[in-house]
Amino acid sequence: xxxxxxxxxxxxxxxxxxxxxxxxxxxxxxxxxxxxxxxxxxxxxxxxxxxxxxxxxxxxxxxxxxxxxxxxxxxxxxxxxxxxxxxxxxxxxxxxxxxxxxxxxxxxxxxxxxxxxxxxxxxxxxxxxxxxxxxxxxxxxxxxxxxxxxxxxxxxxxxxxxxxxxxxxxxxxxxxxxxxxxxxxxxxxxxxxxxxxxxxxxxxxxxxxxxxxxxxxxxxxxxxxxxxxxxxxxxxxxxxxxxxxxxxxxxxxxx
Amino acid sequence: xxxxxxxxxxxxxxxxxxxxxxxxxxxxxxxxxxxxxxxxxxxxxxxxxxxxxxxxxxxxxxxxxxxxxxxxxxxxxxxxxxxxxxxxxxxxxxxxxxxxxxxxxxxxxxxxxxxxxxxxxxxxxxxxxxxxxxxxxxxxxxxxxxxxxxxxxxxxxxxxxxxxxxxxxxxxxxxxxxxxxxxxxxxxxxxxxxxxxxxxxxxxxxxxxxxxxxxxxxxxxxxxxxxxxxxxxxxxxxxxxxxxxxxxxxxxxxxxxxxxxxxxxxxxxxxxxxxxxxxxxxxxxxxxxxxxxxxxxxxxxxxxxxxxxxxxxxxxxxxxxxxxxxxxxxxxxxxxxxxxxxxxxxxxxxxxxxxxxxxxxxxxxxxxxxxxxxxxxxxxxxxxxxxxxxxxxxxxxxxxxxxxxxxxxxxxxxxxxxxxxxxxxxxxxxxxxxxxxxxxxxxxxxxxxxxxxxxxxxxxxxxxxxxxxxxxxxxxxxxxxxxxxxxxxxxxxxxxxxxxxxxxxxxxxxxxxxxx
Numbered sequence: 001x002x003x004x005x006x007x008x009x010x011x012x013x014x015x016x017x018x019x020x021x022x023x024x025x026x027x028x029x030x031x032x033x034x035x036x037x038x039x040x041x042x043x044x045x046x047x048x049x050x051x052x053x054x055x056x057x058x059x060x061x062x063x064x065x066x067x068x069x070x071x072x073x074x075x076x077x078x079x080x081x082x083x084x085x086x087x088x089x090x091x092x093x094x095x096x097x098x099x100x101x102x103x104x105x106x107x108x109x110x111x112x113x114x115x116x117x118x119x120x121x122x123x124x125x126x127x128x129x130x131x132x133x134x135x136x137x138x139x140x141x142x143x144x145x146x147x148x149x150x151x152x153x154x155x156x157x158x159x160x161x162x163x164x165x166x167x168x169x170x171x172x173x174x175x176x177x178x179x180x181x182x183x184x185x186x187x188x189x190x191x192x193x194x195x196x197x198x199x200x201x202x203x204x205x206x207x208x209x210x211x212x213x214x215x216x217x218x219x220x221x222x223x224x225x226x227x228x229x230x231x232x233x234x235x236x237x238x239x240x241x242x243x244x245x246x247x248x249x250x251x252x253x254x255x
Numbered sequence: 256x257x258x259x260x261x262x263x264x265x266x267x268x269x270x271x272x273x274x275x276x277x278x279x280x281x282x283x284x285x286x287x288x289x290x291x292x293x294x295x296x297x298x299x300x301x302x303x304x305x306x307x308x309x310x311x312x313x314x315x316x317x318x319x320x321x322x323x324x325x326x327x328x329x330x331x332x333x334x335x336x337x338x339x340x341x342x343x344x345x346x347x348x349x350x351x352x353x354x355x356x357x358x359x360x361x362x363x364x365x366x367x368x369x370x371x372x373x374x375x376x377x378x379x380x381x382x383x384x385x386x387x388x389x390x391x392x393x394x395x396x397x398x399x400x401x402x403x404x405x406x407x408x409x410x411x412x413x414x415x416x417x418x419x420x421x422x423x424x425x426x427x428x429x430x431x432x433x434x435x436x437x438x439x440x441x442x443x444x445x446x447x448x449x450x451x452x453x454x455x456x457x458x459x460x461x462x463x464x465x466x467x468x469x470x471x472x473x474x475x476x477x478x479x480x481x482x483x484x485x486x487x488x489x490x491x492x493x494x495x496x497x498x499x500x501x502x503x504x505x506x507x508x509x510x511x512x513x514x515x516x517x518x519x520x521x522x523x524x525x526x527x528x529x530x531x532x533x534x535x536x537x538x539x540x541x542x543x544x545x546x547x548x549x550x551x552x553x554x555x556x557x558x559x560x561x562x563x564x565x566x567x568x569x570x571x572x573x574x575x576x577x578x579x580x581x582x583x584x585x586x587x588x589x590x591x592x593x594x595x596x597x598x599x600x601x602x603x604x605x606x607x608x609x610x611x612x613x614x615x616x617x618x619x620x621x622x623x624x625x626x627x628x629x630x631x632x633x634x635x636x637x638x639x640x641x642x643x644x645x646x647x648x649x650x651x652x653x654x655x656x657x658x659x660x661x662x663x664x665x666x667x668x669x670x671x672x673x674x675x676x677x678x679x680x681x682x683x684x685x686x687x688x689x690x691x692x693x694x695x696x697x698x699x700x701x702x703x704x705x706x707x708x709x710x711x712x713x714x715x716x717x718x719x720x721x722x723x724x725x726x727x728x729x730x731x732x733x734x735x736x737x738x739x740x741x742x743x744x745x746x747x748x749x750x751x752x753x754x755x756x757x758x759x760x761x762x763x764x765x766x767x768x769x770x771x
Contacts (some may be wrong), residue, residue, distance in 0.1 A: 048381070071380075071384060071385045079381035081377070081378075081381070083374035083377075084379060085374040087375060099383050103383075149382075151382075
């Protein structure tokens with residue numbers, strides 16, 4: 001369970017995140033959506049303290065995140081982002097096992113964990129364990145990135161547009177795969193995206209941010225039924241509009 | 256040739272020691288400093304600025320400046336902590352070479368770390384690394400090829416610059432080059448240059464293998480390169496320890512030689528005399544800078560070398576007043592050395608090597624010049640060449656003033672080249688040394704100092720305070736050479752090396768063997 005209280009981040013005179021408060025329940029996936037520069041990534045990075053807030057408080061399972069050093073906090077929280085950032089000088093298994101190594105796990109336990117995770121992300125360990133990151137496709141890299149984020153058995157996962165740079169087919173496949181994964185592991189997830197289709201597909205609840213402020217948060221159906229304002233309504237309408245365009249295009253083609 | 260090659264293993268090992276130790280220290284100094292710069296950006300202009308300025312100091316000057324600096328520092332550490340520092344030899348060379356290696360390694364460390372993809376730094380923090388873990392596990396391994404490329408650049412510079420360690424008393428392949436140039440031994444110069452170039456090339460290629468192995472993450476490739484480097488370090492380390500052990504067993508008398516032919520011959524002669532009469536070991540530290548030798552004798556880093564009364568009188572005592580007589584100068588110099596520096600003379604060898612203005616005989620006859628006074632009127636149309644120090648010396652100032660000399664041009668040049676220049680007519684007058692063998696060989700005449708401006712230059716065997724302790728009976732052995740060499744003999748010995756191509760060692764041995 002995560003709770004943000006009056007979280008604020010300033011960059012000079014610019015307010016990136018403005019008195020933001022919301023909760024994420026255990027086992028829930030909350031998706032942060034909004035335009036570029038709305039503060040969603042900054043908010044995510046404040047949860048694992050890659051960015052320190054200017055004011056406000058974050059509680060994870062009731063404890064203030066500042067009660068432990070940042071690097072120890074981050075070993076307990078999985079984190080993956082669009083650029084993936086696999087270490088090019090480490091093999092796939094070394095990348096996945098990096099946080100367990102930092103935690104001082106025994107070698108056998110790390111090896112077992114890495115193999116289990118590779119199977120989990122559908123990469124056959126025998127084939128992929130020893131490969132280098134540059135030998136993987138974009139989708140494979142991101143799956144290894146997510147495996148790395150999950151390696152130390154975190155209960156909380158932070159994902160920043162993890163599928164944003166992938167081709168549509170791969171993205172679609174990974175989105176559906178991720179749905180299964182997070183349910184099986186009953187993960188608590190905060191997920192940043194600007195793709196409304198992805199938000200609706202993945203989110204238990206969706207939080208809409210604008211200029212650093214929370215405009216509305218609720219279940220997808222609630223947002224569709226009672227949008228806070230016209231722009232939220234318009235944002236939620238984009239998937240439907242796209243599918244209508246798609247339907248019209250299909251209808252025009254002779255079958 | 257074979258005589259030169261016999262020296263190669265020793266000098267190559269010494270050269271390798273200098274280069275490898277300086278490189279290791281330079282790397283140990285520069286990589287952490289580079290890391291610091293990437294962490295505290297405000298330090299970057301200051302630190303990189305200092306490193307760049309160090310690089311702009313001419314390498315020979317950087318080496319030479321270490322000698323007086325260390326002598327001053329050594330005086331302080333000796334009185335404050337009882338620690339003696341040697342102001343000549345390995346220490347000044349290593350310090351200067353280390354400083355010289357800093358810039359490329361430092362710059363590449365900064366560039367390498369800054370070049371790491373920001374996404375990887377974010378990932379490193381995201382997976383829970385501390386700043387130190389991020390540095391060790393991600394940034395340094397990824398920057399390694401760039402850092403190693405910096406070490407490679409530094410290696411080539413250091414191997415080249417290490418040849419300049421010879422004048423500060425650290426043996427190196429520069430011994431070949433310095434003595435070869437002075438004694439007109441082209442073979443020695445070529446052997447020195449070729450060996451230094453091959454060594455630089457070898458290190459360059461080995462480190463290149465390390466670099467490409469690190470870049471390609473080929474453990475086999477960088478492992479092979481690392482093994483070669485480790486073997487080199489082990490070899491130089493072992494030879495250093497072995498050298499120490501044998502040196503520790505018996506005190507060695509150290510004999511200095513400045514960088515001209517006469518000094519090479521005399522140092523060989525003194526060494527031979529000591530070995531024969533005392534039975535103890537004696538080694539020669541050749542091609543020292545003029546004041547480096549004096550400072551080293553004073554500091555106890557040398558035990559013996561030959562200097563000239565006029566040089567001490569003018570350069571060390573800084574006397575500019577007219578001198579009374581040869582005997583008076585000698586007496587004043589000896590008293591000054593004993594009182595001020597605890598330096599004794601084991602005797603005057605019997606000849607003077609004075610500064611003298613020399614001209615080609617045909618040119619002098621054509622202009623009707625016999626004395627320096629005769630030169631006064633003609634000087635305006637003539638060019639004069641002098642060795643590096645001549646135009647800075649008080650003797651030159653005195654000549655200019657007392658004779659009213661104003662040459663059309665004055666050129667500083669290497670003493671060896673100076674004689675060639677006057678022979679070829681590129682300059683008209685040179686600051687010759689009166690014992691130089693080339694005066695006769697090139698048919699030069701020395702102009703008479705008719706106003707007695709140039710002080711006498713009696714060759715004195717100067718001995719340091721620790722000589723008798725290191726080699727009992729040494730002073731008596733050296734004293735036996737008092738008055739043994741007159742001017743004509745010294746000219747003949749110099750000529751045997753300069754014109755006939757014999758080695759200083761064989762000339763010195765033949766002379767000693769001929770003594771009664």
